Amino acid sequence: MNRQRNQQRVRHESFDVCIIGAGASGAGAALDAALRGYRVVLIDRGDFAGETSSRSTKLIHGGVRYLEQAFKNADLAQLRQVRHGLAERRTVLRNAPHLAHPLALLTPVFSAFEGLYMSIGLRLYSLFARHDSFPKGEWLSRAKALEKMPTLTPGLHSAVLYYDGQFNDARYALALAHSADEAGAIVLNYTALTGFERDDQGQLTTALTQDQLTGETGSIRARVFLNCAGPYADPVRLLANPRLEPRIRPSKGVHIVLPRDTLNSNCAMLIPKTSDGRVVFAIPFGDSVFVGTTDTDYTDLEQEPVLEADEVTYLLDTLRPYLAKTPAATEVRAGFGGIRPLIVSNRADTKTLLRDHEVEHDPASGLLSLLGGKWTTYRLMAQDAIDRVGEQLNQPKPGCTETYYLVGGEKYRFDDWKSLQRRYQLDDDTSQHLMQTYGDRAEWVTQLILQDATLSDRVHERLPFIRAEVVYHVREEMAMTIRDVLARRWRLELSDWQLSALLAQPVADILARELNWTDDYCARQVTAYRMLVASFRHDAGLSTAPPAELLKM
Structure with a gap:
């Protein structure tokens, strides 16, 4: 592009x-x-x-909540939505296999009756998706549940396991x-x-x-x-x-981001009931866990929806009954908010x-x-x-997107990361990251290294990202700002505010070279981005002190 x-x-x-x-x-x-x-x-x-x-829960799903409401209220519209969602789930995963994959979800339960209820519901969910190649769900004993997710509360009775899709939105x-x-x-x-x-x-x-x-x-x-x-x-x-x-009733949903060892699992967790009648997910994503979401009316569309202090408290409180140790607010690395485009109706609240x-x-x-x-x-x-x-x-033509591979998906094979690693002498984690991010276009990124060997350098020792990616983002993906790279092409802003602030300068230096920024413009962009991240931390009630690494720069 x-x-x-x-x-x-x-x-x-x-x-x-x-x-x-x-x-x-x-x-x-x-x-x-x-x-x-x-x-x-x-x-x-x-x-x-x-x-x-870019601010979703990162799930591709039919909606277990919609299925429950469909049967409780004999609501065929909800049931139709589940069927549409599950049918499209299959297509989303097929057309970009480097960006989407099946994800196991555990639902902890605290009694045999609750386990039976959830098990029946999730079996029905799987039945609607019977043409998928997803693994089958099962009702796990307490011991097996703790084996899959060791951080769960020992007070649980058992857990129900099922599968949905996860993706990089x-x-x-x-x-x-x-x-x-x-x-x-x-x-x-x-x-x-x-x-x-x-x-x-x-x-x-x-x-x-x-x-x-x-x-x-x-x-x-x-x-x-x-x-x-x-x-x-x-x-x-x-x-x-x-x-x-007006036809749209905007609804705000937020997520908090915690360290991956909050769950210490490759499985996600579905919390089936909250104090306000929603479901909440805790989902591993990279080295983090995303927890959300909320659902509140939102009217100020001129302002970016952000995580607020009371929402941090709500989501941590929602986690508390399900984990042996509830994370503290100081462990929240980042957070993000999005606005759902709900269609106006006579329903009483946005949850319904x-x-x-x-x-x-x-x-x-x-x-x-x-x-x-x-x-x-x-x-x-x-x-x-x-x-x-x-x-x-007056020119109707049939569509053909159901089986159309997206950029990066058609010839994607994850194991190709090994040949990428050998050919360009990259670290294993970097090669795997490139393959899962760009699919069969990963070598388009690494070929830039042949022109400039410094582009193989990592932007930070804790991250698999390399400098060549930023060049690719500009030349092939229309990245124009620091935030384009950190928030959407790398997703770092979603998972670690302090590290994003730290990387603003090295990312800006590469953008400046590619986009012909002046030194003054580059410096202003870095300052503005760091102030933005600091405002996110302030709104969430977290410390706005910069990381020690940033103070040394």
Whole structure:
């Protein structure tokens, strides 16, 4: 992906469809539309997956909570959502095997009755996914449960084991955008929608844009405009037609990040009931454990959702009955918040709102809006949206994304890390990281070392990341800022705030060389990023003192 080339193309071409929002659904829609042969442009005011799509629980699942509600309330809509989710789970894992894989989850129970109840429910869950190749779940004795997760409370009766999918959400969305680009779409990050132009009938003809890095304005002509802005869909709808009623009820969900030895297991944990009627997950991810999520109304869309002190307390309290030793707040390394795009309904609270989706057409402006949904069903959402685009164009064409490998996935074999290690004299952990992050494009990264041997250097002794990756992020993945690298391409900001602050300078030095930053601009970017991370720690009620390593620099 080359941003400068794509900007040049946008100035001289017109399109069948302009897609606004490059999260999971928008990037998925761009790929779907490009593969059908439509002329496509995808824009986002920030980075790819810069908002909700990079801040999920990292699970690909049908939703065990939806299944329980379906049977308790005889709710066929909930049941349909589980079936859709489980069917799409299989596709998500198949199309990017380097970024998604099965994950074992343990559900601790405290009585035989509770174990029987959970076991029956999760067997039904597996039954709905009967065509998957996932391992079968089972009801484990107390001894076997503690063997799999030694940090569980000894007071448990037993545990129920089942399987779902885990994935790297930000890199998955990036792979969708990258695949769309290679399929012929034009994709642009940091390109904000500022307004629309219309014809005499009020139908949208042109999107007015502004480059968020340079301030340069522009315009995009298209026959159809598709709003995939997720929780920010209503502002786009109102820009197209101020008379429309709001349709999105934003809901904030946060996670805290703890050391991996909190669970000391390759299994995740499902906490089936909380004080406010939710389920919470504790999930190993790299050398960390992500715990979440919460569910509260959120109204200030101009502010980034962040982890707050009372949410840290809530999630630690939720863990307490299930672990032999509850982590202290001082052990929280990081945290992150996201906003769910729940569709307005008459349900009383956000916990009971369905995560299903809808494609809305506004006759007055012609705008199509993809509303609601969740990560697992992004492909189905995109398919439905592009079906409607085809109808609006009077050029319906069938989709083909169900079996389409994303960038890095088609020839991926994890064991290829060994040949990568031998050929480029890399450490084992670095070679494995490269293979699991870039798939069959890993050698595109390592080939940069042949041009500059210093690019094989690790950016920090505790991490498998190497300098060549940052160069690749700029040249092939449109990384434009420090945060693009640390938060979304490496995911470090999600798991370790202090280490992210420490690496801001070495990452910025590489970006400066690739993007022609001045020394002054580079220094300001590092300072701004470190202040941002310090604000996250402050909001979460944690110490804002810099790490000792940072003080030495």
